[in-house]
Amino acid sequence: MSGVVWLALDGVGHPQDAPGGSVWDQPLGTLRPLVDAGRCLDATLGVPGLPQSGTGQACWLTGSDAVALMGEHFGPHPGPTLQRLLQEGSLPVRLARAGGRAALGNEYVPAYFQALESGAGRRNRMGCFPFAFRAAGLPLNPPRVPLLGATLGLGYARPWSAGGEERAALDALARHGGALARAARDVDLLALDLWFSDLLGHAGAPDVPGDALAAGQSYLRRVDALLSGLLGAGARVVVGSDHGNLEDLRTKGHTLARVPFAGAGVNLGQPGNVVEAGRVLAGWFGLPGA
Numbered sequence: 001m002s003g004v005v006w007l008a009l010d011g012v013g014h015p016q017d018a019p020g021g022s023v024w025d026q027p028l029g030t031l032r033p034l035v036d037a038g039r040c041l042d043a044t045l046g047v048p049g050l051p052q053s054g055t056g057q058a059c060w061l062t063g064s065d066a067v068a069l070m071g072e073h074f075g076p077h078p079g080p081t082l083q084r085l086l087q088e089g090s091l092p093v094r095l096a097r098a099g100g101r102a103a104l105g106n107e108y109v110p111a112y113f114q115a116l117e118s119g120a121g122r123r124n125r126m127g128c129f130p131f132a133f134r135a136a137g138l139p140l141n142p143p144r145v146p147l148l149g150a151t152l153g154l155g156y157a158r159p160w161s162a163g164g165e166e167r168a169a170l171d172a173l174a175r176h177g178g179a180l181a182r183a184a185r186d187v188d189l190l191a192l193d194l195w196f197s198d199l200l201g202h203a204g205a206p207d208v209p210g211d212a213l214a215a216g217q218s219y220l221r222r223v224d225a226l227l228s229g230l231l232g233a234g235a236r237v238v239v240g241s242d243h244g245n246l247e248d249l250r251t252k253g254h255t256l257a258r259v260p261f262a263g264a265g266v267n268l269g270q271p272g273n274v275v276e277a278g279r280v281l282a283g284w285f286g287l288p289g290a
């Protein structure tokens with residue numbers, strides 16, 4: 001059986017908690033039906049404050065309540081406490097220990113490694129996903145995986161969208177999805193840390209910037225194309241998010257929105273929050289809940 005491809009969106013709240021005219025308010029022929037058929041998860045875990053990437057992703061990756069461990073929502077990058085949690089109990093680590101095969105399909109550019117090195121000895125600037133895969137002894141930019149840039153072809157900074165080139169980009173992403181589906185046949189888990197949605201979400205403002213909305217809409221169309229390629233090639237797929245942000249561009253920061261948990265070829269179960277969803281994920285690989 002093919003491995004599971006995990007599209008780990010960053011900062012994309014569920015459409016049910018998005019205001020009218022949001023990035024979700026457009027035709028997304030593959031992504032939207034999948035999300036609508038999936039679950040709607042709490043990301044606050046009953047703790048005040050806005051959910052953050054460090055604790056949120058650690059919940060997904062470990063099935064442990066990382067927010068309770070920290071006593072607060074913390075991020076974006078895991079500090080020493082969350083690093084220990086990820087080293088001991090994250091899905092890539094536990095899979096590797098059990099003889100399973102996992103890969104992180106993100107493409108990391110040379111500037112990323114340079115930034116990590118220049119920050120050596122200072123605060124960790126590696127997100128939970130790359131940190132957890134490295135903790136499992138797995139390389140970033142693994143060979144034999146068609147690596148995917150998390151911007152999905154958009155520019156890193158304004159103006160994000162080149163405009164006029166989207167059709168070709170969507171076709172390329174659908175083909176890339178097919179290639180990832182084929183690569184997933186050789187592993188148990190193939191994760192993609194799609195952090196760019198959170199970056200776009202931070203461009204929000206009370207008077208919603210038109211270019212941020214357009215880029216956010218385009219980003220979801222690109223996820224939709226990637227997903228259609230994955231599903232068309234028979235991949236088992238899970239889609240989740242760590243917290244809300246992009247779904248409400250009226251605010252610059254994260255939101256309290258619930259987050260999607262959707263999938264194809266997997267049993268989603270009935271989790272109510274991101275910790276329980278992390279346990280469901282682990283269960284697919286025969287790993288016990290945290």
Ligand SMILES: [Zn+2]
Pocket residue numbers: 010011052053054056198242243
């Ligand atoms: Zn995040």
